Amino acid sequence: MTVIRQEDFIASVAGALQYISYYHPVHYITSLAAAYEKEQSHAAxxxxxxxxxxxxxxxxxxRPICQDTGIVNVFLKVGMDVRFDSELDLQAMCDEGVRRAYLDPDNKLRGSILADPAGxxxxxxDNTPSVVNVELVRGNTVDITVAAKGGGSEAKSKFVMLNPSDSVVEWVLKTVPTMGAGWCPPGMLGIGIGGTAEKAMLLAKRSLMDDIDIQQLIARGPKNRAEELRIELYDKVNRLxxxxxxLGGLTTVLDVKVLDSPCHAANLPVxxxxxxAATRHAHFVLDGSGPVYLDPPSLExxxxxxxxxxxxxxxxxxTVTRAEAESWKPGEVLLLSGKLLTGRDAAHKRMTDILNRGEKLPVDFKDRFIYYVGPVDPVREEVVGPAGPTTATRMDKFTRQMLAETGLLGMVGKAxxxxxAIEAIREFGAVYLMAVGGAAYLVSKAxxxxxLLAFEDLGMEAIYEFDVENMPVTxxxxxxxxxxxxTGPAEWQQRIAGVPILQ
Incomplete structure (x- = not known):
């Protein structure tokens, strides 16, 4: 019987989470680089x-690929011939690994987990607790996959109970455009079909742990219906x-994964x-010989x-004026320098509550720009840690009041x-600028x-004033x-029509 020691388990989980915070999987990089080379849309x-x-x-x-260092998912396949030498249960060991990784002083990661979610x-x-899924399987090892799932992509998760005669492809093609760009495409789509409602969701999440291999699949051809669906959806989603x-372009997805399971005759759960873009997952196996630390990839x-x-x-x-902002064209790239305010969901909620009480805000927003961001804490010589944008649509319900009552000139966010919000921007002559999601460390260098200006208790959601130099936005x-x-996706959907894009 294999004995897995508590410290080996915790250290391995912590090490893997640090690893995926700054190393993309090589299969993602090579796939994205290939998509970059063939892309014809300048903006994309x-x-x-x-x-x-x-x-x-x-x-x-x-340092982290994205300021949103994710909610940790742990998938465990525990061999039935394994014994744990541990004072902690599996959930507690996983959480201790998360805690250790996210509080690492050399690469501190952002704590994004909120207790009492409806309160x-x-x-x-410390980003705990993690979400742990456990299977008991034959064998004498513990197979572990860790993933750090960003909130922007998790927010776009979809589920439907179709009729057995309905088309999965039609539902996907109808649904993807409603997801917007908050999931930071190009990425992967995980599709779970069958089982029960919760089983389908778990299948979809598990499928995202596999390597990108769609081009190899296209080259050899499908062997079953799930693989046929992968190829069909890959082609048709990219044709959107x-x-x-x-922003419009040839590549929306780098791969589509499909896992299925038998289901009730009356149901078709999907x-x-x-x-x-912050694809973060890693796999390793504990066999009782000690902790496992992943080898770094080759930067070649x-x-x-x-x-x-x-x-x-x-x-x-x-010094920017409204007249100057009115001259900016859709799709134009700007380089921002000067004083930039920050604030996201919690700060906006607090500000609108203050305005509704007829009180004065602690910060003057007149003719200023606000950046929707929740940065990672700085380490060493950094002014701020990775500081990419958060999804702007979450601030839509606050936009009209902010523009009408504070004199805010512009906003910077993701997607x-x-x-x-667009109508309010037009009415008040404001502008919205987009920073690239998935480029948080690059942005932080500007x-x-x-x-700190206000709401210190909100942590990463407090209002700060950044001094930026040549920060790229669109x-x-x-x-x-x-x-x-x-305008971008509409244009490129027309351009793509009838053009082969599978390879």
Missing amino acids: KDAMAQILINSRMCAEGH ARKNTR GIGAQG AMIPNC DWPRLTYDVSKARPVNLN ERGPT IRGSK VAVDSKGTSVHN
Whole structure:
């Protein structure tokens, strides 16, 4: 009988979580690099370049790929001939591994887990608890897969109970466009079919733990219905023209995974869970011989790219005027320098509560820009840790009041804005700028200073003032209300129609 020691288990989980915080899987990098080379949309190519450059920087600097360092999922296959030498149960051992990884002083990761989710939503500060799934299987080892799932992609998870005669393909093609770009495409789609409602969701999540191999599958041909669905959906989803970051382009998904399970004759459960640009998962096996530490990948697999900003328009945030902002064109790349305010969900909720009471805000937003961000804590010489954008649509319900009552000029975030926010932007002559999701470390290098202004108790959701220099952003909604997330995919869907794009 194999004996697995508590410390070996905890150290291995902690090490794997640190590893995936700064190393993309090589299969993801090679697939994204191939998509970058064939991409014809300038905006999508620009976004993919930032993701690839950011990835190499993180691999070299051992800092998080994304500021959202995820909710930890642990998949355990425990051999029935295994005994644990441990005072802790499996959940507690996993959580101790998470705690150790996320509080590592050399690469501190962001605590994103909130207790009392329908109430006080208080941050647990160490990213625990993790979500643990356990299977008892034959054997004498413990097979472990750890993943750190970003909130932006997890928020786009979908489930439906179709009728047995309904088409899975039709449902997927109808649903993907409703997901917007908050899941940071290009990524993977995990599809779970069959079982029961909870089984389908688990199948979809598990499928995302597999390597990207769609091109190999296309080359050899499908052997079953699940593989046929993978190829069909890969082609048809990419024909939607959504593209990288939802800007329009040839590649929306790098792969589609399908796992299925027998189900009741009256049911057809289908789940879909996307994985984002921060694809983070690792697999290892404990056999009782000690902890397992993963070998670093070769950086030769990462392309050497430079980010060209020669055609970008410089903007001084300290002196920018509404007249200047009105001249910005949809899709134009800007380089922001100067003082940039920050604030996301919790800060916006608190600010609107203050405004509703007729009180004065602690920060003056007139003619200023706010960045929707919750950064990682800094380490060593850093001013701020990785600081990529969060999904802007979550702030849509606050946008009209902020623009009307504070004089806010512009917002910076990730992905699209909804119709209500776009109308408010048009009405008040404001602008919305998009930063690339999945390029958090690259963005942080443009931040030269950081000062806390308000709501310190909110931690990473507090209001800060960043001093930025040449921070790259794209005009996503101009002052007239034109959204590139509407015009880009529509244009590229038309361009792609009838063109072979499988390889």
